[in-house]
Amino acid sequence: MTDIQILVGSVFGGALMTARKLREQLSSDDVSVTVHEKPTLASLTDSSGPVLVCTSTTGQGEIPENLLPFYVELRDQLPMQEGRPFGVIVLGDSSYGDTFCGAGELMEEALREVAARKVGETLRIDAMETVEPEEDALPWASEWVRQVTGSKT
Numbered sequence: 001m002t003d004i005q006i007l008v009g010s011v012f013g014g015a016l017m018t019a020r021k022l023r024e025q026l027s028s029d030d031v032s033v034t035v036h037e038k039p040t041l042a043s044l045t046d047s048s049g050p051v052l053v054c055t056s057t058t059g060q061g062e063i064p065e066n067l068l069p070f071y072v073e074l075r076d077q078l079p080m081q082e083g084r085p086f087g088v089i090v091l092g093d094s095s096y097g098d099t100f101c102g103a104g105e106l107m108e109e110a111l112r113e114v115a116a117r118k119v120g121e122t123l124r125i126d127a128m129e130t131v132e133p134e135e136d137a138l139p140w141a142s143e144w145v146r147q148v149t150g151s152k153t
């Protein structure tokens with residue numbers, strides 16, 4: 001059994017809805033999925049299994065308020081997570097220019113700092129192009145799960 005932990009960051013609910021759809025879609029006999037809607041550091045340190053960040057971007061390339069406690073605690077306490085697989089799905093809007101999907105980069109940097117291992121390329125979902133983020137997220141996440149579970153199917 002693989003236990004996937006989804007860490008959600010969302011202001012208006014788009015990333016949250018996406019995470020909930022991912023849980024529905026990805027859960028199976030071999031995969032359990034927990035969605036952390038208000039993540040804290042314990043969401044990471046009291047759990048095992050691959051970590052999937054599903055966050056939007058706010059402010060100027062910033063992390064949504066509900067995910068901020070996790071981010072701040074992670075950077076303060078640096079609980080090492082050697083080799084723990086993680087992936088990043090980030091929602092943004094390319095009209096913001098340089099800060100496009102900046103929250104995903106911040107989360108990636110912080111997880112790399114505790115030696116977690118990135119699996120797959122970051123999925124950037126642009127609100128200028130997609131109104132239903134889960135349509136992009138679901139196929140990407142299925143492939144990501146295949147990679148973290150090492151399954152060939």
Ligand SMILES: Cc1cc2nc3c(=O)[nH]c(=O)nc-3n(C[C@H](O)[C@H](O)[C@H](O)COP(=O)(O)O)c2cc1C
Binds near residue numbers: 013015059094
């Ligand atoms: C006040 C505000 C600031 C934003 N800042 C950024 C930003 O800096 N970079 C970016 O890529 N998207 C930015 N966005 C776009 C959101 O990330 C995007 O609309 C996303 O789909 C919202 O997802 P959510 O419903 O989960 O919050 C911003 C949106 C708002 C309303």
